[in-house]
Amino acid sequence: MNRLVARDLTLAYEQRVVAEGLGVEVPDGSFTVIVGPNGCGKSTLLRALARLLKPREGAVFLDGEPILGQPAKQVARRVGLLPQQPVTPDGITVADLVARGRYPYQRLLRQWSREDERAVAAAMEAVGVTELADRVVDELSGGQRQRVWLALVLAQETPIMLLDEPTTFLDIAHQIEVLDLCSRLHEEGRTLVAVLHDLNHACRYATHLIAMRGGEIVAQGRPSDIVTAELVERVFGLPCRIIDCPETGTPLVVPADRRKALTAGML
Amino acid sequence: MSRVVRAGALSVRWEPRAAAVGVGLLAVGLAAAVFVVGTGDFPISAPEVVRALVGQGDQATTFIVTELRLPRAAVGLLAGLALGISGAIFQSMSRNPLGSPDLIGFTTGASTGALLQILVFGGGTLAIAAGSVAGAVGTAAAVYALSYRGGGVSGHRLVLIGVGAAAMLEAANSYLITRAELREAYEAAFWLTGSLNNRGWEHAAPLGWALAVLVPLALAYGRRLTMGELGDDAAQALGVPVQRSRAVLVAVGVGLTAVSATAVGPVPFVALVAPQLARRLTRRTGPHLMSAGLMGAALLSVGDLISLKLPVAVPVGVVTGALGGLYLVWLLAATGRKGTT
Known part of the structure; x- marks a missing residue:
């Protein structure tokens, strides 16, 4: 199971x-x-x-x-979660924020084990924010901030x-x-x-x-097994064509150009 | 930067800067308390005060110090500690520097309870104390219940509803005073400014016992408070029981507000200012309850000393109000300039 x-x-x-x-x-x-x-x-x-x-x-x-x-x-x-709108505390640094991902492993007298230290370093390394460790999160770009939050979830291991x-x-x-x-x-x-x-x-x-x-x-x-034009129409109500993505071979949804139909209908 | 001390599977984190600030604030608070004890109709020098405190003074001095004046200094330190910690709790939960108990109605509610006792029921010291505790707890319960929605309480709603409650209770307080006899109105107005005059061990001892329970509880929940600043969803996903922690923290914070209001009246601004100043000194992010508490103790103690040294008799609440008002103006002006809230 x-x-x-x-x-x-x-x-x-x-x-x-x-x-x-x-x-x-x-x-x-x-x-x-x-x-x-x-x-x-x-x-x-x-x-x-x-x-x-x-x-x-x-x-x-x-x-x-x-x-x-x-x-x-x-x-x-x-189970870890990256919420849709996480709240970044004012003035917190990247390393401090990522470190909070270790909370599930910490206790009153086990506040910062070597394991915690290793996990946080590995998480920052994995998303490529190690050089930003001492920067304040508020000052980062949106993409960098999202990577920092991913690092927090990663540190949760x-x-x-x-x-x-x-x-x-x-x-x-x-x-x-x-x-x-x-x-x-x-x-x-x-x-x-x-x-x-x-x-x-x-x-x-x-x-x-x-x-x-x-x-x-x-x-x-x-x-590739389930995405068809019928499914997209049924789920999103959007008429479309499905082609193979030239880059990955996965289904690519191309919305039907309804403007022509609309103009034709008006004539 | 934080340091870690490890022994086997145990590890403890501490921050030298925060520790130094804490020690410094404690020293300032205690020094101010020594001078407070030395001040009065019968002035006692600081060395003599210390000698009396450690049991080396002469009998008369020792009596004045330990029986007459020490309670006042102790109440100042303890009430300041309580105000600083409760301010830090509520500001962190509401994610707003204005979300302190003196602005969101809890302190005003304590006043209403006390005024009802003074003006309507004509109760004594104990009844006034009970009234102010009941007022703070009742207001907090009402504000908490009104901000409850969808299985939880959001910090933002808590502040907005609290500010509304404070305004209504303020109006009630004013009305109560207009209906009072002159002598009672004077007593009530005096209580409302917040004062440390005529405080004895009967005030200091209950305060001390209450804090012996509430402060360790607050510190034990400090880590959860820090985690809560990541937002409810993230905190919950990291294993923090968000709503239960918030309920405990509100209860502890209200308790601290209530016992301090009972001991010194609604001394304004200490709860508002202490956490912010402590945070700037320690350069920490997130709430740090102990430094906020020590800052509160130092502020109230120094404020009391200033009130004693002024040429005219001024209650400590007026001193902290004046200093806190300046701080508030500065805070709002500074945040206004940054263009943030």
Whole structure:
């Protein structure tokens, strides 16, 4: 059985029910990407997987046990999360911020072990921010800041990492930089689950794609197996053509040019 | 830069600069307290005060020092400690330098409770103390309940609702005073400025006991407070039980506010200023409860000394109010220039 599994989830905020009877298995060792239109419940599902949202019904299981019943720090040693809008404390340095990723391993009299030191150095090295260690995070560019936050999650040394829209607010070059980095982390043996807005990015990087609409999973599987013009039309309501990406061979979504049809219709 | 001391699997982190600042602040606070003890109708020199404190003084001096004046100095130090720590807790939770208990209604609520006792029920010292604790706790409970939404409390809402509550309670306090007899109104107004006059061991001892419980609790939750500054989601994902920690920290912070208000009245601005000054001196990011507390103790102690040395009798609350007002103007002007909030 896979390590992270959700069964029969009913997810709701206050009165608004986002999803009912939702079941998901995150394949171990996959780079799973969840896509879908705004409001389809993809971020909500990720929050439930990260045990930030308590399901109204059903449960998320980590290693076969309900995740909410397990001690918080023990879960935090196995599942890490990069939130959509993390808050960077004023004036904090890169090294200090990354070091906070070690919290799940620390106790009153175990405040900073050699293990912590090694993990933080390795995490900063992995995302290439070692030279920025003493810089103040507020003063970095958006792309650098996102890499620093990734380093914090890496320092947590979890086999499973959840990423909530890690590329929002980044320009295209930094989006690719962050996703390449995620891809490398996946190849090193971690299980990644990301919510992404850009379907083409999802197809390019995902090994397992989950397409959601209206709180339900419409399709899941390898992008090249499931992404078709019909699926995109059904999930996003967007007529399109699917071609092979000349660079990676993965499906590439090219939206149909509806302007011609519109002009023709008006004539 | 921080240093680490390790022994086997144990490791402790400390920062030399923060430690030096802490020792310095403690020295300033204690020195001011010695001079406070030496000041009065019967002046005692600092060496004589110290000699009396260590049991080497003559009988009369020792009596004046330990029985009459030491409680005042002790209350000043302890109440300052409580104010500094509670200010640091609430400013960190609200992520706002203005989110201190004297601005978000808790201290004002304590005043309302005390005024009700003084003016309406005509209670004695103990009843006034109980009234102010009840006022602070009641206000905090109401503000906390009103900011509760969707399974938790956001720091931002806590500040906004707290400021609203403070304004309403302020109005209630003014109304209570207008309805009072002259002598009672004088007593009430005096209580409202915050004063260390006529403090005895009956004030210092309960304060000390309360802090013996609350301060270690606050320090034990300090690390979670630091983690909370990463935002609720990140903190929770790192294994911090965010809502439970916040509930405990609010309770401890309100407790500290209430016992200090009970002991010295609503002394303004110490809770607001101390964490910020401590942070600038230690150059640390994040809350540092101990340095904020020591800064509060030093500020209130020095403020009391200034109030004693002024040619006219001025309660300590007026001194801290004047100094704190200057700080507030500077803070707002400085943040305004930077274009940030």
